[in-house]
Amino acid sequence: MSTPTTSHWGAFRVRAGAGDTLTVEPHPADPAPSPLLGNVAGGLRHRTRVARPAVRRGWLDDGPGPTDRRGRDGYVEVDWDTALDLVAAELDRVRREHGNAAVFGGSYGWASAGRFHHAQSQLHRFLNGFGGYTGSRNSYSLGTSLVLLPHVVGDAEEVLRNASSWPTLTEHTELLVAFGGVPAKNVFVTPGGVTRHSTPGHLRRLAERRVPVVLVSPLRADLPADLLAGTDATWLPVVPGTDTALMLALAHTLVAEGLHDRAFLDAYTTGFDVLSEYLFGGTPKDAEWAAAICGIDAADIRALARRMAAARTLVTVTWSLQRAQHGEQPVWAGIALAALLGQIGLPGGGFGHGYGSMGDVGDHGPNRRLPWLPQGANPVRDFIPVARIADMLLRPGDTYDYDGERRTYPQARLVYWAGGNPFHHHQDLTRLRAAFGRPDTVVVHEPHWTSTARHADIVLPVTTSLERDDVGGGRRDTHLIAMHRAVDPVGEARDDHAILAALADRLGFGDAFTEGRTPRQWLRHLYDGWRDDLRAEGHDVPDFDAFWAAGEYELPAGPTHFTLFEDFRAGRTSLKTPSGRIELYSATVAGFGYPDCPGHPAWLEPDEWLGAPAAARFPLLLIANQPDTRLHSQLDVGATSLAGKRAGREALHVHPLDAADRGILGGDVVRVFNDRGACLAGVVLDDGLRRGVVRLPTGAWFDPVEEPGGRLLCVHGNPNVLTGDVPSSRLSQGCTGQHALVEIAALTAPPPPVTVHHPPSLERSSA
Template sequence: MAANPYVTSSSHWGAFEARAVDGTVQVRAHPADPDPSPLLANLASAVDPAVRIARPAIREGWLRDGPGPSDGRGREGFVEVEWDELIEVLAGELRHVYAERGPRGVFGGSYGWASAGRFHHAQSQLKRFLTCLGGYVSGVGNYSYGASGVLMPHVVGRGVDVTTGLTDWAVIREHTELVVAFGGIPRKNTAMNPGGMVRHTADQHLRAAVGGSVDVVTVSPLREDSPGSTWLPIRPASDVAMMLGLMHVLVAEDLHDPAFLERYCVGAPELLAYVTGRSDGVAKSPEWAAERCDVPADTIRALARRMAASRTLVTVTWSLQRTEHGEQAPWAGIALAAVLGQIGLPGRGFGHGYGSMADVGVPGAGVRVPTLPQGVNPVADHIPVARVADMLLHPGEPFEFDGSTLTYPDIGLVYWAGGNPFHHHQDLHRLRRALATVDTVVVHEPFWTAMAKHADIVVPVTTPLERTDIGASRTDHHLVPMHRVVEPFGLARDDHAVLAALADALGVGDAFTEGRSADEWLRHLYETWATSTGPRLGVDLPPYDDFLASPLLTLPVQPADRTFLDGFRADPDGRPLRTPSGRIELFSATIAGFGYDDCPGHPTWLEPVEWLGSPHAARWPLHLIANQPRGRLHSQLDAGAESRRHKVGGREAVRMHPDDAAERGISDGDVVRLFNDRGACLAGARLDDGVRRGVVQLPTGAWFDPVGDTELCAHGNPNVLTRDHGTSRLAQGTSGQHALVEVERFEGDPSPVRAHRPPDFVERPDRPQLSPPEFTAP
């Protein structure tokens, strides 16, 4: 059979071209991308029938017994049903919940990266639909930089983007002499971006900088995070102690910049009193820091002197704030840069997230992309996204967040579309207990992920390869026509079609669709965007049909001359920051006023519960780093070729130092068991002297694969081991990057990996007829 021609599409790891060939998909990189991601090799698995959801399905126990708390989620089989029945049953349950509990009884979770397309964006579709029904409880913030997202507006003000508004790579290449990278600059993450990137250039910029006049000192337990010549294998979770030690040297040796601190900052006296020990009697000297971070005091002292003598950029990865007290690392990082006095100068100062995302340090078009309006959610109740299990387990209980005391709502229905919390969330056995407490869990999914297997009502939806859309990133300067490559698998429908049918059944069809089909919405979104964007950029944008027929729409790119806070440095009075003082807040009276002992008013060393310096290390002597995977984005397309290539015997690979392995009788390729009080998982051992002694590294994203009713995951998901605890009462961000564990060689026959297999399907059980209350749309 002749192959179809290649058509363009896009993903969060880049644009590409694809075609259908005898029921399979062939993918190649987009010709405009100078550095395409190897993750494109995973895309063919999106049409693999073995992992797809073919038909609508309802959990056996829910269909038999009706809604209610159940520990059968994730354990029971499913009954496949027709679409008409699924729409009727789901519409009836939504009527019931809204009538009995109101919109405060519905959690519109939908946290995830389902598609690079701007219309078929699962979160937007679901939230628009739930808003039409009267609203929902929402999650705010994100798992990526949840702590920084709350902290930084207090420190540098709202409207200052410390993730994508940083100094451009081109400026770094020209002006920077020294980069001190806490957490390193992980190249593996520079392919990823919400909405995708057509031209991946971050890694090229990094290589050119390192190959030129820029030296990088990497402070990380993992050598792979180091692009430069100097690697300081720090004890995990102790970066703040080292930053304080560096500040101590700068102050003690009069290498700091008092004039900058006086002119551009508030709170320097309070911070420096803490650094020197005047406020608490403990000088944060290099010797004090060395005891905690395990970097020699002389090394800290020499580095501080070099930083003062160089054009220095201090950067902190997002990973460092995904820990207990995660607010402290970025706050200490910007304080260190302020003490040096170089913030706002070309190539110098502070950065947050180089190596954490493709668009950090890369200029884009500077315009908004086409977006589906979600409407205004009338429900004010919200939670930080990482507190979903707390919400379900503790309804009615108070919690603190960014200076407010809020109350967890009593949720009856969880509606999830476009994400997999069994990747993002921590302490997965606790998450399972939390999901067992609600009446109904609804999940839209193309694949039989763990979240789909823990649902009551499973809605099979299409993948981006099976629909038309507009690919666009928040910071790229391209729009990509995303063409349908293959027909929808089985009975799968796109999220919009499903929600439109539900909206019709519930009497809000016109409000949800506004009388438009999916194709008409795409035309409307593009034309509305083009009408406003073209004049702003001074260009004539093509009509929608011409855009679809083109390989790519390229917009003018902003000049690559951006320097973080340069305008503020040039005129702090005329261009003040949107902080209470108008200055950089090294001490925040606002945060201090909250009275949080887990997040004081200035950067502070706060010892975490789990690290190699704690008493817990006597029992659990290895520090687990659960970072982002190399072979996939989060857990997406875990069954794909590139993802499988990084596994060992079909299980996720755990890297550990050869000496730590030898002490435990572990050889390369062995099946090992990682465990602590929260759970255990199996993984394949990879010995690597680029991992610091006492540290093991197991990436996130292996599909959760529980073995019966045990606490064991057969596939290697590290979040059975991580602690579900907020970073602090300020941000309540995720702290799942680190945990203490032990590792042992697994003896006997390990459980087979079943993560990519569908659940059991059963015959329809008998069920009494339900008569839900009437529901009246708002």
């Protein structure tokens, strides 16, 4: 008998066999199951599972305090009562001596797709009941756009969650101009999961209609093969980080040749005159100017602008472009370019942000809230932008700018992390490792011995989704899934909820945290409240017992055709900007006085790109994008992830001519390095890259070796040992982990072994 469940990469069913065998079957209604399902079976009982609570030897010997031994020490396994007593006592000490703001509740990550056993929700509910904590805002994926978009169009969620539907695009779009492409590898992933992966089918329909597509990316693989095979597909291999210059030149051509829609601009935007002055004043931002920056011929730039003006054109910008220095600019420039065409709010035209970045962008599944666990209110007002954790730990008391505010970094004495891996998400891992040495104590909930667990003082083993009951579903998912427990917990793993409930009991607020409910009673309670809302709308929704027995409930369908900003264009709504319109120039942003983010879209040269002075020493531009073989770093020990490696290390894609210049062959293990650090990777020769560009996906579990000077070499191929920990701008403080200048070289000696797929040194407590 198979057991229903779901994950961020889709719904599936599990069949537990004799011994430890596990069979994973895609949901029968899924037309395009995710290849990431291949990681599930191998990750469940891998030797890297944390079997028992473990405490770092140095913390046991010396007590709480800053140390350089995190990430270098062995661990002592202890019983649960000992571990929980230690954590509760340390939480209480920090609160008494330093206040609740000294507790940083990290918990940034995807963790479970379940609505109750969601690590971040559970931890934040616990810490709010504890009296509050310092938290984080925004995300690594969208930290820049989430701050910028409210200034430009009034609401980030409107753009990110209500993008024009794929059926609308497949019927009406006449030209798709995709800055950053529409990467097929990302459409299998959505927070909470997708039961029916529909995006691949919509992309095929675009190809069948022979819709012309222009891919603007240094990576040819950023467009699905079906679309690239079309006779009208065009690949513009832009210099990485220069999309804004190209967009501005397209805008210049539209205005110079009278191809812009002045009536739309007058009715629906503000600030065109300021933008026009920037385009034509000083150094004109024309096609010749942009060609020297972005590497695309001026004639091709002008021809593209004319094609865009002559067709129903969708301008789409991937999330990846804003994960870079000055990442606000391509998003703002993309909106401005679409506004000049005058097609925002028209079916098939306008602007999109994130097609190909996530499986639910453009999806037309029902857009309704799913069951959710209340977290309570956090009385602590301190927070940090999510990508500034190393700054907070290394520079407490320093001030910084953020979205018009002048803020101060708090001093975090205790870091509590559940449901995430900052040693995947964060940049400059040498710096992050030093930062993790600053708190008194680091507590981590983890199923596996990831790098974050190996940099903790107390590691508490938690169950995976397959080891507990839950209810799951994703944004715009078609189904709510009953996530039945498929196997017994591995080792002594416990649910996050059980761990936090035990801590809450020790700290005096256990009843308030659990509200007297067991986990199964919580599932019923959350489901019943959600069911009541749907029944009030007239829907026939089964009771919890019937839902649980069936294994799923198909949600009432929503509309299939909708267009971003159609109500705004029709005059039914205004935007939540000061002008009520699209702000091509924002007086608010201009008033902040940030030189790295002026009041209109602009070309601002990044510190690391192929035109920078540093490229003389490091002549290759590394793109550290999302992997094909896993979600972030999750289940890096799974079969699909392992199959994508070369010589047991992450695969580095290199243009054959760039490899030949360095005497490197396909399959070689090479050293990738810059002044921040180095990593080892296995070479894949790939002529689908612009010359001078290499690709090393994120997510290989960090496996550091210290080199002279204190820099770290990751022998497994984690690119964030190379990326810079600098903010996108003072406006958003978003991450810039997409690009880094590097050099690569063949090894002259046998490489060190990969060790991260084995547990750290462990001993059992004799107490």
